[in-house]
Amino acid sequence: MVPARRWRGTSGERDFPAQADGATVEFLDIAGLVEGASKGEGLGNKFLGNIRETSAIIHVVRCFDxxxxxxxxxxxxxxxxVAVINTELIMADIEQIERKIERLGKQVKGDxxxxxxxxxxxxxKDYMNEGNPASSFDERDTQPYLELDQELRLITAKKVILVANVDEEGLETDNDYVKQLQSIAETQNAEIVKLCAKVEEEMAGISDEERLEFLQSMGAEESGLDQVV
Incomplete structure (x- = not known):
């Protein structure tokens, strides 16, 4: 559930009921995606299929020792x-596109x-074979592309948020791992959020006032999870 305090403040001067409910965001925890997933390594095919059903991808990257x-x-x-995951997602999309090309090659003879x-x-396919995601393809606003993506639900066409999972010290200052991830986010035109999973777990179930006080003691004003949603 998106906290009402978040979206209530994003709509200008409009007034909302004091007990307004926030919008609902469903998260799917897709763990275990490893190198070779596009070829079925681990539970790759199952996880890749789950990713196709999502609206966006949140990639949690470990940034602490x-x-x-x-x-x-x-x-x-x-x-x-990040490179391993991106490569697997690109390869999975290419495989889907190749199958579609084969089908279209037969269908176009009659249509x-x-x-x-x-x-x-x-x-x-040629563009992605160079290691590029569908999200940066120049023709993604054209009708043929939209028709293709509607059927294939290309994984690399989805919005990506990179989440730097840091330790408590990392909430106050950006370590070298976070700086690496920030650089990656810039090149991929992706958003980046920093959070500490341990801190998020400790804050679960406490009041807003206690959360704010706890975060301020850690040098933060808003939790990473709130930033994500």
Whole structure:
């Protein structure tokens, strides 16, 4: 549930009932996406299918050191972690596009009106084979692209929010991991939010006043979760 205090203040001078309910945002926790997921590694195919059903992607990236918390590659590396996920998502989309091109190649023989979609699908495939996401494709506002995306629900066409999961010290100052992620966000035109999962867990269930006091003691004014929603 999006807190009413958030959206009540985003609509200018309009008045809302004191007990107004916030909008509802549903989060799907899709863990376990590893290198090779697009080829079925781990539970890759299942997770990739779940991602296609979402409206946006929130990519939580570890940005702290702790020898007691295992990392799949032994040590946090935001640049590598993001690159692995992006590559798998791009490859998954390319596979979908290739299948569509094959179908269109047969269908266009009986329906020439499908030729623009087929041509665009080929251009999009070539573009993504260079390591680019669909979200930066120049023709994404054209009718052939919209028709293609409506059917395929391209993963890399979705809005992305990068979440830097830091330790408590990282809430006050940006460590090198966070700076790496900020640089990545700029190149990908993605939004970035910083939060501490441990702190978010500790704040669960306390009042707004207590939350604010707790956050201020940590050098923050708003929780990372509130920023995300």
């Amino acid at each position: 702790d020898e007691n918390v295992i990392h799949v590659n032994d040590k946090p590396d935001p640049k590598q972690d 020439k009106k499908l030729q623009p979609v087929l041509d665009l699908a080929q251009r999009l």
